[in-house]
Amino acid sequence: MNKVQAEKLKNKPTWRNILKAVVFCTVLLVASGLFFYIAANYNGTNIFIPEDGVVLGLRMVPILLIAGLYGYLVSSIVFSIAFIISLIFKMEYSYTMIIYMASMACFSLCAQFRMLATKLKSFIMCTVTILAILFNEYLCYVVVDGLSSSEFYFKEISFFNYKVIFSVYFVGIILYLYFKYSKDEYKSPFPISYLYTESYAKDLKLNKKHKQTKISAKITTIIILLLFVLGVSVAFFMMVLFSDMKKIFVNYSLATTPSYGGYHEYIQQDAINNIRKMEYVADDTMLAFDLKMIILMVNVGIPIAGIATFYTKMTICAPVGTMSDFMEHYATATDEDKILYGHNIEDIEVKTHDELQVLYEAINETVYAVEAYIQRIEEKQRLEVDLEIAKKASVAKSSFLSNMSHEIRTPINAILGMNEMILRESEEENTREYAVNIKSAGSSLLSLVNDILDFSKIEAGKMEILPVQYNLGSLINDLVNMVSSRAKEKGLELIVEVDKEIPANLVGDEIRLKQVVTNLLTNSVKYTEKGKVILSVSYDIVDEENIKLRFEVADTGMGIKNEDLRKLFSPFERIDETRNRTIEGTGLGMSIVKKTLEMMDSSLVVDSKYGFGSIFTFGVNQKVVSWNPIGDFKEMYREYIDSVERYHESFTAPEAEILVVDDTEMNLTVIKNLLKRTQIKITTLNSGRETIDLVTKKRFDVIFLDHRMPNMDGIETYEVMKVLPNNKNKDVPVIALTANAVSGAREEYMKHGFTDYLSKPINSIQLENMLLHYLPPEKIQSVSISNGKDDYEPQSMADIAGDSLLTRLKDVDLKAGINNCGDVDTYTQVVKDFYISIDGKADAIEGFLKEKDLRNYTVLVHALKSSARLIGALDLSKMAEELEELGNKGDYIAIQEKNDVMIAKYLSYKDSLAAIDDSGVDKQPISKDEVENAFKDIKELVEAYDYDTADSIMNMLEGYNIPDDIKEKYMEVKKLMVDVNRDKLLEIL
Numbered sequence: 001m002n003k004v005q006a007e008k009l010k011n012k013p014t015w016r017n018i019l020k021a022v023v024f025c026t027v028l029l030v031a032s033g034l035f036f037y038i039a040a041n042y043n044g045t046n047i048f049i050p051e052d053g054v055v056l057g058l059r060m061v062p063i064l065l066i067a068g069l070y071g072y073l074v075s076s077i078v079f080s081i082a083f084i085i086s087l088i089f090k091m092e093y094s095y096t097m098i099i100y101m102a103s104m105a106c107f108s109l110c111a112q113f114r115m116l117a118t119k120l121k122s123f124i125m126c127t128v129t130i131l132a133i134l135f136n137e138y139l140c141y142v143v144v145d146g147l148s149s150s151e152f153y154f155k156e157i158s159f160f161n162y163k164v165i166f167s168v169y170f171v172g173i174i175l176y177l178y179f180k181y182s183k184d185e186y187k188s189p190f191p192i193s194y195l196y197t198e199s200y201a202k203d204l205k206l207n208k209k210h211k212q213t214k215i216s217a218k219i220t221t222i223i224i225l226l227l228f229v230l231g232v233s234v235a236f237f238m239m240v241l242f243s244d245m246k247k248i249f250v251n252y253s254l255a256t257t258p259s260y261g262g263y264h265e266y267i268q269q270d271a272i273n274n275i276r277k278m279e280y281v282a283d284d285t286m287l288a289f290d291l292k293m294i295i296l297m298v299n300v301g302i303p304i305a306g307i308a309t310f311y312t313k314m315t316i317c318a319p320v321g322t323m324s325d326f327m328e329h330y331a332t333a334t335d336e337d338k339i340l341y342g343h344n345i346e347d348i349e350v351k352t353h354d355e356l357q358v359l360y361e362a363i364n365e366t367v368y369a370v371e372a373y374i375q376r377i378e379e380k381q382r383l384e385v386d387l388e389i390a391k392k393a394s395v396a397k398s399s400f401l402s403n404m405s406h407e408i409r410t411p412i413n414a415i416l417g418m419n420e421m422i423l424r425e426s427e428e429e430n431t432r433e434y435a436v437n438i439k440s441a442g443s444s445l446l447s448l449v450n451d452i453l454d455f456s457k458i459e460a461g462k463m464e465i466l467p468v469q470y471n472l473g474s475l476i477n478d479l480v481n482m483v484s485s486r487a488k489e490k491g492l493e494l495i496v497e498v499d500k501e502i503p504a505n506l507v508g509d510e511i512r513l514k515q516v517v518t519n520l521l522t523n524s525v526k527y528t529e530k531g532k533v534i535l536s537v538s539y540d541i542v543d544e545e546n547i548k549l550r551f552e553v554a555d556t557g558m559g560i561k562n563e564d565l566r567k568l569f570s571p572f573e574r575i576d577e578t579r580n581r582t583i584e585g586t587g588l589g590m591s592i593v594k595k596t597l598e599m600m601d602s603s604l605v606v607d608s609k610y611g612f613g614s615i616f617t618f619g620v621n622q623k624v625v626s627w628n629p630i631g632d633f634k635e636m637y638r639e640y641i642d643s644v645e646r647y648h649e650s651f652t653a654p655e656a657e658i659l660v661v662d663d664t665e666m667n668l669t670v671i672k673n674l675l676k677r678t679q680i681k682i683t684t685l686n687s688g689r690e691t692i693d694l695v696t697k698k699r700f701d702v703i704f705l706d707h708r709m710p711n712m713d714g715i716e717t718y719e720v721m722k723v724l725p726n727n728k729n730k731d732v733p734v735i736a737l738t739a740n741a742v743s744g745a746r747e748e749y750m751k752h753g754f755t756d757y758l759s760k761p762i763n764s765i766q767l768e769n770m771l772l773h774y775l776p777p778e779k780i781q782s783v784s785i786s787n788g789k790d791d792y793e794p795q796s797m798a799d800i801a802g803d804s805l806l807t808r809l810k811d812v813d814l815k816a817g818i819n820n821c822g823d824v825d826t827y828t829q830v831v832k833d834f835y836i837s838i839d840g841k842a843d844a845i846e847g848f849l850k851e852k853d854l855r856n857y858t859v860l861v862h863a864l865k866s867s868a869r870l871i872g873a874l875d876l877s878k879m880a881e882e883l884e885e886l887g888n889k890g891d892y893i894a895i896q897e898k899n900d901v902m903i904a905k906y907l908s909y910k911d912s913l914a915a916i917d918d919s920g921v922d923k924q925p926i927s928k929d930e931v932e933n934a935f936k937d938i939k940e941l942v943e944a945y946d947y948d949t950a951d952s953i954m955n956m957l958e959g960y961n962i963p964d965d966i967k968e969k970y971m972e973v974k975k976l977m978v979d980v981n982r983d984k985l986l987e988i989l
Helices: 003-011 015-041 056-089 091-112 119-147 158-181 198-202 204-210 214-256 262-277 284-332 335-347 355-425 429-457 472-489 510-526 562-567 589-599 633-642 665-678 688-694 714-723 745-751 764-774 814-821 824-836 838-850 854-871 874-889 892-912 928-943 947-957 964-979 982-988
Strands: 468-471 493-498 503-508 532-541 546-555 605-609 613-629 657-661 681-685 702-706 734-738 756-759
Touching: 015 056, 015 091, 056 091, 056 158, 056 284, 091 119, 091 158, 091 284, 119 158, 119 284, 214 284, 284 355, 335 355, 355 429, 429 472, 468 472, 472 493, 472 503, 472 510, 472 532, 503 546, 510 532, 510 546, 510 589, 510 613, 657 665, 657 688, 665 681, 665 764, 665 824, 665 854, 681 688, 688 714, 702 714, 714 734, 756 764, 814 824, 824 838, 824 854, 824 892, 824 964, 838 854, 838 892, 854 874, 854 892, 874 892, 928 947, 928 964, 928 982, 947 964, 964 982
Parallel strands: 493 532, 657 681, 657 702, 702 734, 734 756
Antiparallel strands: 468 503, 503 613, 532 546, 546 613, 605 613
C-alpha cells in the first residue's frame, strides 16, 4: 500500500464517524429547535405565565446544553438566529434575549476552559451563570420595565428564578458526569466534550491551535468595548437626531391620516403642532429607551464578537501564536539545536493567502538560511580543526607506527631468534630445511610488515622505489616459500618456470617486486579450486646494462568476467562477490599491485576467460650487476638448502664485556643465546634506573639500551647518562635496541646521541658485525673453522623425558614453549622464573592500574604478553595483548573491566605451574651456614651488577634441599633475582 492509498483509507468515513455526525446534528437540531420555539413564544409577559403548563425554568435546559456541548461559536450562531426570530415574533420584548445570551456565554466559555473537570469548578461555573441570569433579569424586568412603567414586578420573577437555579445546576451536574466519567469515544461527537478526552490532552499540535492567545483576547475585548461605546453613543445621538424624528412623525401623520375637513382637520393640525413643539427631555422613559438600545446592541454585538473571535483566532491568532512559539524556542536554542528544531517549521501550516502567509514563508526561508549559515560556520571550524590535526599528523602517525612496529616485530623477533638457534645447533637435514624455510618466510614477513608500515605512514604517491642489489634466485626462492604451503593445502600444483639464461644478480627494488608477485600468486591460489598455478620468469635485453624482467602468473581458476575487469583495481571492491563470498580478502591487493607497478614505470596486463582461468603479466626494467646466468632454478633451490652455511661465530672475545638493558626477559635470553659462542661477558638489566646506578660503578665495552621500558625509557635513561658526573661509560658506544623499525627511527635515535641503532628481530650476523665494529680490537680473537664444525656441542631438541617436571605442567603449550626458548633446559628455567615472579608482577600491574599510571601499566602488560607467549601460556598472552592495546589507546574504563579476568588467569598459573617447583624433590642436603655464605657471595655480585654469576649461584642452590628455617628467605631471594630488584635484594641479603 502506497502513501496515497493509506491517506485515502485514513480519510474514508467509517460507521463510527457517521454515527458521531448523526449525534452531533440531531442534538444540535433538537436543542436549537426548542430554543427557537422559546424565542418565538416566551418573551415579555409570557415568560412568567404558564399558559401551556410547561415548567417554566426548564426552558433554559436546551440553551445551556447547546452552550455546554458546542461552545461559543455554535452558541453565537444559534443565538443570532434565535434573536432574529424574537425580532419577528416578539419584537417589543426582543431585548430580553440578553438573559439567554448571558447564560449561553457563561456556560460555553467556562466549559471551553475545562471548568467542568472538577466539582468545585463546575459549581462555580453554575453559580456565575445563575448570577449572570439574575442580573440581566433584574436589568430587563425591574430596571428597564420599571423606568417605562411596566406592569412587571420583581416578586413575579421569584418563582421563575427557582426553576432557573434548578435548571442550571441540573445541566451542570449532567455535563460534569458526562465529561468526567464517560469513555472518550462517547465524548468525541461534541466539540466541548472532546476537550475533556485523553487524546486531546496528548495532541500538542491541536492544543497549540486552540490555545487562547493574547492577540485573540485583545481583539475580543476591542470588539465588545466598541459595541458598548456604540450603544452608549446611540443614546447621546438621540438628542442630535430628535428634530429629524419629529419631522418623520409629522410627515408620517400627514401621509397616513385622511383629510375629513372641519374639526378633524383641526385636531390633526393641533397634533402636528404639538409634535413640532416637542423638546427632548431626559426622563425615565428616555433612559429606559437608551438602556433597551444598549441591550439590543449587546444582543447583536456579543454573538458577532464570538464569531469574529473564532475567525480571527483560527485564521490570524493561531498561526501567529504558533509562529511565535516556534520563534521563541528557536531564538533561545543552541546552534546545534537550531538545526534540529528548525525543521519543525515544516509542521506549521499557514494558508491564509495574505500577509500572514508571506510572514510564514519569510520565517521559513530565514530558518533555512540560518541553518545554512550555521553549517558553513561549523564546516569552517571543522576545517580549522582538520588543519590543526593535519599539522600534527606526522607526529601522530610516527607515534602510532612506532607502537605498531614494536608489537608486530616483537613476536617475529622470538620466531627468528629461536629459529636461528635451530640453524646453529641442529644437525638433522629435515629440521634444517624446515628452519631455512622459516627463516626465508620470516624475512619475507618482515619485509611485508615494513611495507605495510610504509603504506600506513606515507600518503598515496609518496612511497619511494629503493633499488638495491639482489639475487634473483633468492627472490624466486622466497616467493615459492611464501605460497607453496598454501597451494599444497588446496591440492594445487605449483609450477615454477625460470629462464636459465636470466642474469642472477640484478639491481632493483626487491621488496616491491616480492610484494607484487606475492599478491598475484596469493590471489591465484585463493581463486583456484583445482588444477595448477604457474609462475614464469623470463627477460628481454634492453641494452648492455639493463634487462626487462618479466613475470607471468597463470592459473586454472574461475577467471574474471569482462564486466568485472574494471573493478579489479578498485580499492576495497571485490569481483563476483556472490560467488567469492567465502574467500578471505579486503580487495586491496590488486590496487597495491597497480600503484606499485606504476611507480616502477610498469603496468599489469590481465588476460582472463571466465570459467577457465587468468594470466597476469608485467615487466620491469632492472640493472644487471653481472651477466652470469641463474641456471636451473630447481637444482639451485636444492643446493641452496644444502649449502646454507652452518653457523660459526665470527669472533670470540672472552675479555670483552657488554651491558644489555631490556624489560623483557625473553629478549635478553635471545641475545645471550645468540652471543654465547662469542664468549662475551654479558650483564643484563631490566630498567633504566638500574642502568644509571651501574654505569657509575662499572665500565663496559658496549651498551645495548632498549627504548621501551617502564618508569624510565631508553632515551630518558641515555639523556641522564650523558650528564651523569661519575659515569664511567661516557665514551662507550651506546646502541639503541628496539622494535621501532619505521622510516625515520634511526635518525631519531641518532639525534639523541646514540652511537648506532639495532632493530628487532635481531639478526645474528648483523649483531656480531656491529660488535666487531665497536668492541676494542685488542679484545677480539678470530675463530678458525674446520669443516664447518668445532668443539661446541649444541644442546638437543630431543623429546622431554617421561619423568620430567615439565610433563606435569598445565595450561601451557609445551611444544610452543620449547620452540620459543630453543631447548628444554632453557624452557625449564624460563618457566621457573615465570612461576616465581607471578605474585610480584601481578601486584605491580594492579598497583599501576590503581594509580591510573597507564604508561607503566601498559609496559608491564606488554612484558607479560611476551613472557606468557614464551612459556606457551597462549590464552594469557592474548589477554595481556588485548589489555596492552587498550593501554595504548588510553581506554582506562575498558581496562578496568577486563583487568580482573586477566589477573585471575595470571594467578591461576601458580597452580598450573606448581609442578615446576622442585623443592619437594629429594636433593642433597645443605646447611644453613652454607646457604648464608652463598647469599653473601650473591650480595657482592649484585653490588657489582654481576647478575650472571649471581644467577649461576642460585641455579647451584636449586640442586640442594634448602633447610626449612631459611627456606622462606631463599624463596624471596629467588623471586627478587628473577625480578632483578637490586634494592630489595641488597636489603634482604
